[in-house]
Amino acid sequence: MRNYNQLKHYINGEWVESTGSETEPVINPATEEKLGEISLGTQEDLDKAVSAAKAAFPSFSQTSKEERIEMLERIVEEYEKRKDELIEVMTDELGSPLTVSENVHYKMGRAHFAQAAESLRNFSFTEDRGGHTIVKDTVGVSGLITPWNFPTNQASTKIASAFAAGSPVVLKPAELTPYAAIILTEIFDAAGVPKGAFNLVNGSGSVIGNRISSHPDIDFVSFTGSAGVGQKIMENASETITNVALELGGKSPLVVLEDADLTTAAKSAVNHIAMNSGQVCSAATRILVPSSIKEDFEQEVKNVLPEFPVGDPRGGNYVGPLVAQKQWDRVQSYIEKGIEEGATLLAGGTGEPEGLDTGFYAKPTIFTDVKNDMVIAQEEIFGPVMSIISYDTVDEAIDISNDVFYGLAGYVIGKDRDKVRKVATNIRAGRIGVNNADLDFSAPFGGYKQSGIGREWGDYGIEEYLETKAIMGLPE
Numbered sequence: 410m411r412n413y414n415q416l417k418h419y420i421n422g423e424w425v426e427s428t429g430s431e432t433e434p435v436i437n438p439a440t441e442e443k444l445g446e447i448s449l450g451t452q453e454d455l456d457k458a459v460s461a462a463k464a465a466f467p468s469f470s471q472t473s474k475e476e477r478i479e480m481l482e483r484i485v486e487e488y489e490k491r492k493d494e495l496i497e498v499m500t501d502e503l504g505s506p507l508t509v510s511e512n513v514h515y516k517m518g519r520a521h522f523a524q525a526a527e528s529l530r531n532f533s534f535t536e537d538r539g540g541h542t543i544v545k546d547t548v549g550v551s552g553l554i555t556p557w558n559f560p561t562n563q564a565s566t567k568i569a570s571a572f573a574a575g576s577p578v579v580l581k582p583a584e585l586t587p588y589a590a591i592i593l594t595e596i597f598d599a600a601g602v603p604k605g606a607f608n609l610v611n612g613s614g615s616v617i618g619n620r621i622s623s624h625p626d627i628d629f630v631s632f633t634g635s636a637g638v639g640q641k642i643m644e645n646a647s648e649t650i651t652n653v654a655l656e657l658g659g660k661s662p663l664v665v666l667e668d669a670d671l672t673t674a675a676k677s678a679v680n681h682i683a684m685n686s687g688q689v690c691s692a693a694t695r696i697l698v699p700s701s702i703k704e705d706f707e708q709e710v711k712n713v714l715p716e717f718p719v720g721d722p723r724g725g726n727y728v729g730p731l732v733a734q735k736q737w738d739r740v741q742s743y744i745e746k747g748i749e750e751g752a753t754l755l756a757g758g759t760g761e762p763e764g765l766d767t768g769f770y771a772k773p774t775i776f777t778d779v780k781n782d783m784v785i786a787q788e789e790i791f792g793p794v795m796s797i798i799s800y801d802t803v804d805e806a807i808d809i810s811n812d813v814f815y816g817l818a819g820y821v822i823g824k825d826r827d828k829v830r831k832v833a834t835n836i837r838a839g840r841i842g843v844n845n846a847d848l849d850f851s852a853p854f855g856g857y858k859q860s861g862i863g864r865e866w867g868d869y870g871i872e873e874y875l876e877t878k879a880i881m882g883l884p885e
């Protein structure tokens with residue numbers, strides 16, 4: 410068993426004591442036992458980390474593309490060496506089932522570093538446009554604030570893009586799941602990331618996160634989390650006109666077409682709320698089904714539900730606990746709200762699943778007869794809760810899909826090519842999945858509307874950490 414105690418921050422290439430004395434316990438959500446503690450960093454700790462990053466900027470930003478590709482490749486090698494620990498950590502701090510820890514969390518984290526190296530190979534930092542030259546310059550020091558739902562993925566996509574662009578970073582991971590970032594830090598150290606190019610300060614959003622978004626020496630802030638905090642970050646950053654990228658979640662639709670294979674559609678719909686216990690920003694949580702096949706679809710959802718067992722993440726189950734008591738309470742209140750609003754409960758409901766009194770387990774809950782203006786159809790629940798909404802025409806399905814403040818993702822399942830294409834191209838969201846298409850790490854990820862600003866992953870992700878300079882009259 411890994412020793413989870415790491416009370417130090419990582420600043421300027423070394424682990425250093427916190428200047429504060431406050432600590433925070435980290436809880437295993439499956440057992441409710443304490444895994445360990447982290448230090449709650451202070452503003453002084455954060456300021457030291459920013460100074461280290463600022464000092465590293467002149468040399469790190471001038472490293473060659475080849476040097477950065479080699480560095481990213483060394484990171485992938487070191488990452489692979491830590492595979493078993495990364496899987497264990499995802500299960501211990503997040504409650505992710507072991508298979509999900511390996512096939513989703515471990516793999517996604519690795520994929521972003523490998524992809525950044527690949528994207529960098531074909532990336533051009535200068536473009537001669539006849540009369541002038543365009544130069545893509547590193548943005549400066551980047552401040553990264555990450556959430557708890559995909560600890561390896563969320564940190565890796567930001568760090569990989571920043572490193573590819575030559576931007577030194579300061580990372581603050583979520584207090585609920587800090588250990589994946591601690592292992593990532595050890596990986597960067599082993600991979601020889603230059604001093605000051607990577608800095609980790611643990612602590613609260615209100616102290617460290619707040620300071621990152623208002624620090625005068627931070628040139629770019631990349632945040633993933635709730636819309637409310639995203640708004641505060643934008644407000645803070647506006648004081649110094651600092652650029653921000655925000656990934657703020659969603660309320661994504663899955664449009665099932667009339668000719669869809671119902672078992673495939675039902676499994677896909679349930680998987681969206683089951684995978685990572687539904688704590689997924691891009692999950693489809695509004696399932697749009699033609700009225701003509703609604704009852705058959707409901708029956709199929711009930712049939713496939715037992716294929717997604719809830720329980721001990723080390724016990725071969727597919728759905729683990731929610732991350733924390735706070736998240737469990739939030740999910741319960743939405744389930745109560747759905748019942749109060751008059752949606753029909755097809756499966757699940759409030760309370761713990763039978764026999765799971767310890768751990769923050771929620772019942773996979775399926776609501777049907779949901780109207781799109783209900784709270785459960787409009788707000789991000791971030792738990793295993795599905796809303797089935799019926800429609801009569803494809804145009805109506807598109808209207809319902811778009812009648813929400815969010816626009817992170819959308820999905821469509823069906824055979825008719827014209828209808829599939831119509832739905833895919835008309836949903837106002839940043840990423841559309843057609844017929845359970847595989848993830849592509851070179852494709853951009855990010856949202857329309859209140860789902861955020863900017864794009865991550867691959868070459869689009871690298872662009873976020875660059876400024877554009879136009880030079881007139883540059884000598885050959």
Ligand code: NDP
Nearest residue numbers: 555556582583584613614618619634635638657658690791
């Ligand atoms: P938050 O938005 O509060 O947390 C995300 C990150 O922001 C954490 O590192 C957090 O730190 C930090 N943070 C909190 N307050 C501030 C602040 N004032 N300034 C800067 N950083 C701050 O998400 P929650 O954990 O509260 O989750 C609530 C809901 O947010 C979820 O139910 C879900 O709907 C949504 N969410 C969306 C995610 C997505 O992927 N888009 C991911 C996570 C949540 P710390 O927690 O350590 O204090």
